Amino acid sequence: MSAMRTEDAADGKSTANGGGVVCQEGGVTVLRPTDLSEMLAAGTKEVHEKAENTEFVKDFLRGRIRKELFKLGHVALYFTYSAMEEEMERNKEHPDLAALYFPHELHRRDALARDLQYFYGEDWQDQISHSPATQRYVERIQQIGRDQPALLVAHAYTRYMGDLSGGQVLRKVAQRAMKLPPTGEGLNFYQFDGIHSAKAFKQLYRSRMNELELDSHTKQKIVEEAVLAFQFNMEIFGELEEVGKSLQDDVLDAAPVHGAHGEMQGDISQCPYYAAKMAASGGSSYICQMAMSMLKNPSGQVILAAWIAALAGLAAWYLM
Numbered sequence: 148m149s150a151m152r153t154e155d156a157a158d159g160k161s162t163a164n165g166g167g168v169v170c171q172e173g174g175v176t177v178l179r180p181t182d183l184s185e186m187l188a189a190g191t192k193e194v195h196e197k198a199e200n201t202e203f204v205k206d207f208l209r210g211r212i213r214k215e216l217f218k219l220g221h222v223a224l225y226f227t228y229s230a231m232e233e234e235m236e237r238n239k240e241h242p243d244l245a246a247l248y249f250p251h252e253l254h255r256r257d258a259l260a261r262d263l264q265y266f267y268g269e270d271w272q273d274q275i276s277h278s279p280a281t282q283r284y285v286e287r288i289q290q291i292g293r294d295q296p297a298l299l300v301a302h303a304y305t306r307y308m309g310d311l312s313g314g315q316v317l318r319k320v321a322q323r324a325m326k327l328p329p330t331g332e333g334l335n336f337y338q339f340d341g342i343h344s345a346k347a348f349k350q351l352y353r354s355r356m357n358e359l360e361l362d363s364h365t366k367q368k369i370v371e372e373a374v375l376a377f378q379f380n381m382e383i384f385g386e387l388e389e390v391g392k393s394l395q396d397d398v399l400d401a402a403p404v405h406g407a408h409g410e411m412q413g414d415i416s417q418c419p420y421y422a423a424k425m426a427a428s429g430g431s432s433y434i435c436q437m438a439m440s441m442l443k444n445p446s447g448q449v450i451l452a453a454w455i456a457a458l459a460g461l462a463a464w465y466l467m
């Protein structure tokens with residue numbers, strides 16, 4: 148958390164409070180974060196939800212992954228990360244970026260190149276090209292790399308923090324759905340060999356972002372750029388959805404996954420985080436669906452009975 152401070156709000160009335168600024172806006176008191184990491188999390192919340200709800204991402208999480216689309220998604224990522232990492236490399240001594248330069252831990256270009264070689268063969272470079280949305284994303288990254296390097300923070304945040312947040316789940320889903328080797332070929336993108344704990348690294352990255360000496364205007368520009376970065380990603384998802392419509396339905400019925408989520412039956416909906424999220428957003432129908440699927444097998448029946456007994460016990464205790 149950065150020190151508290153006072154900043155001018157839109158209507159000129161603000162006071163310091165903790166890690167944010169208390170502003171009076173139209174008679175309403177609002178607390179605005181001043182730490183860049185919090186500004187980014189708050190400022191991209193809405194667009195993050197939109198990205199989560201794109202058909203391409205939802206299908207991916209359900210394990211409905213067509214290999215052709217996965218490959219094209221990887222091509223888009225390859226061009227995007229190549230541009231981003233090239234600009235980060237060129238600007239690595241820039242004071243607004245230097246603290247976020249983690250080539251060994253984060254850079255994905257080489258991992259993506261290995262994946263593309265696996266999917267397309269030795270001459271993979273001759274077989275790939277920029278899609279229109281990828282081209283626009285890449286051009287934006289190159290432009291800000293030249294003219295406003297501080298805004299690269301937004302692109303690095305959007306991709307790397309996202310990859311570190313969901314990578315392991317996506318890796319398992321992709322491996323199982325496309326029946327890729329468990330040894331990781333084709334999935335190097337999701338493997339951060341230089342990072343022991345994604346959680347700890349994200350904390351470090353957030354504190355590095357907060358320590359950058361940026362004025363409030365630049366921080367605001369970075370948040371706006373991050374929203375744009377999410378939109379570029381969604382445009383690519385949209386393109387992939389369109390390509391998907393013209394492909395034959397080659398979704399694979401997946402075998403159970405063992406590993407990151409233990410003995411789950413290979414279904415992302417059984418990931419505890421995903422279940423909690425769906426229950427929170429999807430309401431009762433999802434809970435009913437889950438209960439029905441539990442009732443279908445004997446161990447599920449025992450677990451469900453135990454839950455009901457525990458809930459009844461809690462209710463009795465509360466009412467006593």
Ligand code: HEM
Nearest residue numbers: 184187188198199204208304305306308309312313377380
């Ligand atoms: C259904 C799809 C998605 C789910 C379920 C999901 C879930 C999550 C979760 C649970 C976190 C919080 C992790 C933590 O605090 O440690 C997170 C963070 C993040 N995600 Fe996603 N995400 C999805 C899609 C995306 C996409 C498509 C992008 C961008 C292209 C993205 C970018 C980010 C970023 C930048 C963060 C870091 C937020 C912060 O801590 O400031 N996510 N995501």
